[in-house]
Amino acid sequence: MTTESRLHHPDYFPLWRESQDTLIRTRLGGFYYLLAWLLTWGFSSTPLAILPLGIGATLFFTLMLIARRSHRLGAQETTADLQRWIDRHWGLILLTALGWGLAHAWALYRPEFAPSRLIATLSTIAFSTAMAFSFSMRKLRCTTAILLLYVPGLLVLALDHQQQQAELVTLALYFSYLLLALNRSHQEYHTTIALEQELVEQRERYDQLSRTDSLTQLGNRHQFNNLFPTLVAVARRQHTPLSLVLIDIDFFKRINDEFGHSSGDLCLQAFAERMREVFRRDSDALLRLGGEEFGVLMPDTLPNQARVLAERFRSELLASGFSLNERNLPLTASLGVGSFDPQRDDSPEAFFKRVDNALYQAKAEGRDRIVLADFA
Numbered sequence: 001m002t003t004e005s006r007l008h009h010p011d012y013f014p015l016w017r018e019s020q021d022t023l024i025r026t027r028l029g030g031f032y033y034l035l036a037w038l039l040t041w042g043f044s045s046t047p048l049a050i051l052p053l054g055i056g057a058t059l060f061f062t063l064m065l066i067a068r069r070s071h072r073l074g075a076q077e078t079t080a081d082l083q084r085w086i087d088r089h090w091g092l093i094l095l096t097a098l099g100w101g102l103a104h105a106w107a108l109y110r111p112e113f114a115p116s117r118l119i120a121t122l123s124t125i126a127f128s129t130a131m132a133f134s135f136s137m138r139k140l141r142c143t144t145a146i147l148l149l150y151v152p153g154l155l156v157l158a159l160d161h162q163q164q165q166a167e168l169v170t171l172a173l174y175f176s177y178l179l180l181a182l183n184r185s186h187q188e189y190h191t192t193i194a195l196e197q198e199l200v201e202q203r204e205r206y207d208q209l210s211r212t213d214s215l216t217q218l219g220n221r222h223q224f225n226n227l228f229p230t231l232v233a234v235a236r237r238q239h240t241p242l243s244l245v246l247i248d249i250d251f252f253k254r255i256n257d258e259f260g261h262s263s264g265d266l267c268l269q270a271f272a273e274r275m276r277e278v279f280r281r282d283s284d285a286l287l288r289l290g291g292e293e294f295g296v297l298m299p300d301t302l303p304n305q306a307r308v309l310a311e312r313f314r315s316e317l318l319a320s321g322f323s324l325n326e327r328n329l330p331l332t333a334s335l336g337v338g339s340f341d342p343q344r345d346d347s348p349e350a351f352f353k354r355v356d357n358a359l360y361q362a363k364a365e366g367r368d369r370i371v372l373a374d375f376a
């Protein structure tokens, strides 16, 4: 199954979209955590005196950056693959958030960070704001990430709440705003996804309609034009058989003339139903190519198998005719049957022409018969 066709599956699309969004939005994040730490450390009063801590935290944020960047989204096969990728990526996001929350708390706690504590606090506000707006696809996880960013710092401020009251209250208020913003952003995100999904499904429906003959529900000429060259190319490349049966109803004009156009339509529908009963393989493509001309494309079908099926179709049609208003009318068809032969057919058009000539010959020889293009 291609990604394109999987996207039309209602369970697959939201996860696929979410993983794409997560990937795009996480790209820059890892870098800014590292930068914020380097600034906080570098502008502390004694960066060299806290070298082990400085290097340790730098390594941690570098590692997180590399892990995020290298956690790529491959050609994910199933919804379970996507779900696993999203879970793992959230693991990285939450771990980075915890790392930064602790770094911020440490910067608030230790006096050597006094000159750079504003950098750390501003960074916490920036990271949690970005989190609330950019990662709102999962509310619980995003709330956890904001808590991990915020709570360690708030706890440190609370320890010394007499001195830090203003900062503590401001940060706590901003925190409540972030939770409200996250809630709204979460709803907006999922409304947008639902709309997009509806569009994808609508496009699929229109696409299906444009490929289907509305009277018989078989594939139409447009579908044939798309499918035929592709199947011929596959048969040529993989050396697999491909058979084509062209069918034309005999004297169909008489039905229209004698019983009216709507009876002619009923006849075409019954004819298509009969085709579905005989050519039953999933891989067979049943098509209405024009007025009363039909085609069956049969991949992986040898000439003899195609001939047997075509003959069965012809004889059963002859035997049963067409029932109209409790009357049984005679109904026959002429058929051209052929298989793609790379030695003889240098193009899809040449193959079609060969089978079409066989159909023409079946008509010319008296109708209600099969002519094999391979021997014509």
Ligand SMILES: Nc1nc2c(ncn2[C@@H]2O[C@H](COP(=O)(O)OP(=O)(O)OP(=O)(O)O)[C@@H](O)[C@H]2O)c(=O)[nH]1
Pocket: 215, 248, 249, 250, 251, 252, 253, 254, 256, 260, 261, 262, 263, 264, 265, 268, 290, 291, 292, 363, 367
């Ligand atoms: N009811 C109906 N008739 C259609 C439709 N499309 C084409 N036709 C009719 O199909 C008839 C085809 O007539 P012809 O091409 O002379 O073929 P035929 O009468 O089947 O004769 P042979 O093919 O030579 O055996 C015409 O009368 C068309 O109007 C359709 O969608 N509905």
